[in-house]
Amino acid sequence: MGERFGRYSKYIIQERALPDIRDGLKPVQRRILYAMNQDGNTYDKAFRKSAKSVGNVMGNFHPHGDSSIYEAMVRLSQNWKVREPLVEMHGNNGSMDGDPPAAMRYTEARLSKISGEMLRDIQKKTVDFVPNFDDTEEEPTVLPARFPNLLINGATGISAGYATEIPPHNLHETIQAVIYLLNHPAAELAELMKFVKGPDFPTGGIVQGKDGILKAYQTGRGRVIVRAKTETEELKGGRSQILVKEIPYEVNKAVLVKRIDEIRLLKKVEGIAEVRDESDRQGLQIAIELKRNANAQGILNYLFKNTDLQISYHFNMVAINNMRPELVGLKTILEAYVKYQREVVTRRTQFDLEKAQERQHIVAGLIKALSILDQVIKTIRGSQNKQDAKKNLVAEYDFTEKQAEAIVSLQLYRLTNTDVTALQQEAAELATKIKQYKLILSDANELDRVIKSELTAIDHQYATPRKTKIEAEVQQLKIETEVMVAPEDVVVLVSQAGYLKRSSLRSFGASAETDNGLKPDDQIILQTTANTLDHLLIFTDQGNLIYRPVHEIPDIKWKDTGQHLSQTVGLAADEKILQAFVFKDLKQPGNFVLATSQGAIKQTALSALQPGRTYRTRAAVAIKLKNAADRLIKVAYIMPKAAEQLDVVACSWGGYGLRYQLADVPVSGPRAAGVKAMDLRDDHLTAVLLVKAENTIGLLTQRGAFKRMKVSEIPETSRARRGVKILRDLKRKPHRIVFAADLSQSENWQIMTTKQQKIVLQTADHPLADRYSNGSFVVDVETQGEIKQVRLIPLTADAADKD
Known part of the structure; x- marks a missing residue:
């Protein structure tokens, strides 16, 4: 191996x-x-x-x-x-x-x-x-x-x-450095660096740190700072903007703009009003518009330190030299190139010399043949064939084999006086060329002169002005803004039983994803990559809301269980986590839709759920429940535009379904109990879905039957009605809805039974049914156990894109 x-x-x-x-x-x-x-x-x-x-x-x-x-x-x-x-x-x-x-x-x-x-x-x-x-x-x-x-x-x-x-x-x-090295083979690095001052990146920018360049050119390794070229422009009303004209080499511009905009959104630095990418055919430009009286230099320094407007570039000049990988400095690279060019020009000159000598030989033969043309013609006419003619020419007139071939191949029109003159002229030119080629091959100085003249011609034809500015010293960045939490991407986990933790990406990557420290009967409610400056909102089934800034969640190893919420906030003995959300900021325009098992529904704006001073020790109220038996069963976060296209589908235990527009649900405060979602009578809700009219939903009954039906099967009416039957009523052992979900969110379900069996249900394999159908059996409740829990297996990225 x-x-x-x-x-x-x-x-x-x-x-x-x-x-x-x-x-x-x-x-x-x-x-x-x-x-x-x-x-x-x-x-x-x-x-x-x-x-x-x-x-x-x-x-x-x-x-x-x-x-x-x-x-x-x-x-x-x-x-x-x-x-x-x-x-x-x-x-x-x-x-x-x-x-x-x-x-x-x-x-x-x-x-x-x-x-x-x-x-x-x-x-x-x-x-x-x-x-x-x-x-x-x-x-x-x-x-x-x-x-x-x-x-x-x-x-x-x-x-x-x-x-x-x-x-x-x-x-x-x-090229100037190569020419200097040809003239001064013993040149020191400092002399070569008078020509090669440092890198010249195609994206321009500013390179800081001559010491780093010197070290790199000496040893092959070195570090320099590359920063964007920026200028500050004054705007009306005492405002200004920072214009970025050039960015560091190999920095992704879109990611850079997004990063600066995130800093603005998260208010990591105060004073940025807007970030725009104004690049066009004329060139690159990023405009960072500042608020009135903002400290432009302080903000720029912060951005240099915290974004890719400034990066470290590490030289690691490894190249294959004599079939071996070698860490090389500037002089080694230039010397290797000079040595190679001498070899190339030598080999080219030898090739040209051989070709010129071959042609000179042929021309000499043709001139000789034209001077004794009559005898040559006589000899050729007296020959039996081409081979015989060549043989006779060689024997009678001392032509060589190659000259004889050229003579017998000669076309008649070339036997004119003008052709003799042209041949004599060509012979003189060839003699000059051969003399020049021999001089190049015999004289090292002449060889170098040819290389220099050819390099100079390339320089004149292709040279362009330097794009990157070189600055001797690395500027020290002083951040005048308040020291904030270090922004860091982490993996956040919230479990159904109330365990909470964040782990570094390194800890997460070093562990198996399933090795998350949770108890076997616990379930993951949220597992996502978030930033330490993000916000986490947790909803419990008893209508409580718990807020945590991500940086305040205990940072522990991925394989450890994490901190239980009861250690800080306190949860009731039978209280479970229903849903959790991570937000970049808490001022987004969306609303939460909340629904309870006893038929209440409401919308509450995210802006109305801002954390109070006591968020660390007390849970806030997300919805007021009717009584001790009532439970929150649905929490969803919807942006205003999306809300216009969504319908509410309420499914009751007794097999009723009601559909109406989400716009019918009023927006109310966090302490409100909400309005009637459905006329339940002696029934209760098992699922409330937010779907588009063209979507498909899946229903699972307590007898283990699964049914797939179109949302449009349920007629759209208004809120607080009884609804229509979406299961066929049986006199004996009637079906009851225990679970329902929108199939555009997940096509595969994992069903856990009371006998600890796990059944994966591929919903797409089942045909569409009308609302009077009870579907087909997917769980044998007698042998496999009753349905205890259903977990949605998320769509793959590809399927989600198609959706």
């Missing part, structure tokens, strides 16, 4: 996740550029469907999934991820908001102009080629990379035991 893992590790280190120090590309990126180049999909031709390029790469060079190839291609085209995009893309290639790109069948791509410099001279044997995965083609082990791509576009990747984080740099600065 160790040997196999070692081989796998070696593969992903060398051939997947880390870039080569010479061309700065990972294998998938190299294969994409090479395949697109082979296919003629270059900047000077029309765009082609991305799927075609991905298919070529996958079919010929990269035996991995199309999604990983397409993601790599998209990243090469994203001008907020790479400093000089190597791929141009038509269509949606993602965004700074973290939006995914369109599928490859919708987008078109081609190589950008600068990527032509990465591939220039590849056909001149400048790099080594190896067979592809099925030995049908050859692929390059590295690209010629006529500019230092590793530094210019940076790299990020994770492999086995190694990770890399190389920031993008400015093309002009990097």
Whole structure:
């Protein structure tokens, strides 16, 4: 196993996740550029469907999934991820908001102009080629990379035991540093840093901490602070706004805006009136509008400290150098690039020299042949065939085999005086070129001069001004606002028996979800991820309301039971938790709908349930119950817009159903008992549902029968009526409703019986029935036990989306 893992590790280190120090590309990126180049999909031709390029790469060079190839291609085209995009893309290639790109069948791509410099001279044997995965083609082990791509576009990747984080740099600065190193091979790092001042992120921003940059360029590791570029603008009426023009590298803009807006909503800092994302085609802009006389600098400092307007960037410059992963500094990268470019230009020059010498040889033969043209023609005419003609030319006039081939292949129109002149001119040009090539190969200074001139040409053509500002010192942030509770995401649990706890995400993640410390007969009422600044409202079946700020809930390990509410508030012996809700703030416009078993219903605004001074030791009243036997059976939180579309369906034990609009239920205060939900007479309510008219509901009877019916089967009338029968009455053992639920919320139910049996009911498997039906039996109450409890199994995320 160790040997196999070692081989796998070696593969992903060398051939997947880390870039080569010479061309700065990972294998998938190299294969994409090479395949697109082979296919003629270059900047000077029309765009082609991305799927075609991905298919070529996958079919010929990269035996991995199309999604990983397409993601790599998209990243090469994203001008907020790479400093000089190597791929141009038509269509949606993602965004700074973290939006995914369109599928490859919708987008078109081609190589950008600068990527032509990465591939220039590849056909001149400048790099080594190896067979592809099925030995049908050859692929390059590295690209010629006529500019230092590793530094210019940076790299990020994770492999086995190694990770890399190389920031993008400015093309002009990097090329100037390479030229300086060519002129001064013994240059110190400080001299190179006069050119490469620091990272140049495509998203701009401000980098603080020259010491961190220096350390990174010395050792390969270092830390700098990257912060957004901001300015404060004065508005009318003594107000102002902070404008964010550039954000740190690889920060998700939408998440950043949402985070700033959360700070405004939770009032973690006083003074923010509104947060807007005003980005458009002209560029990025986030407007943070402040209230009158707000401390703009203090708020900005708070946002720098508590949001991604300021981040730490950690250099970890690992690259493959001589087939090994190596932590490299700036000078090592530049030296490796210079060494590689000398090799590329040498190999190109050798290729050009061989081609020029071959052509010179042919031209010399043609000139000689034209000077004795009559004899040559006579000899060719006297020959039996082409092979014989070549043989005779070699024998009689001392031509070589290649010259003789060129002579016999010559077309008649070329036997003119002008062609002789052209050949003599070509011979002179070839002689000059050969002399130049030999000089480059024999003189290291001449070789370096060629590299410098070519780099300078690229610099002139592609250089762009620096985007990121470098500041020497890291500014210390002083938060003038009041120190608040540290915002932290936690997992909150409330159980039916009254146990309450919060656990860190780390504790929750380290434990099995089922290992929650609850007793076997207890049931989870609420389990959710919440922030320590959120608010928790707990409703009991005796109409009480308990409030807790999340940060005040005891912070204990996930596998421990938690604190019982009776330790602080006090619960009656038979009191159970019915429902619990987490809110970001308690000033939302929604209402709670509350209904009791003895037929009372009301709406109460969330704003009317604000906690009092004694919330820690006393429960508040959510609804006034009629008597000791009455119980709260339904609590739901509904936003005003949603309420307009909802109906109330009240189901009684005796099998009656009544439907009316939720708007018929008046809004009243927390101490009110509510109004009549249904004319019960000697009956009681077992379920009150809030549904849309087109929904489907499920009913479960005490005899173990389940029935699925449309809400529309129950005619819509008005509140406080008797309703209609929704079960068929039997003279012997009539069915009674013990449970009902909206099937759009949960299609699967878990039924617990008195004999400790658990039955999973898949409601979708049952046909729709009319209101006169009693459904079909799903529980054998005699053998499996009577129905004790029903738990709804939540819909999966996919199903919920469809709903």
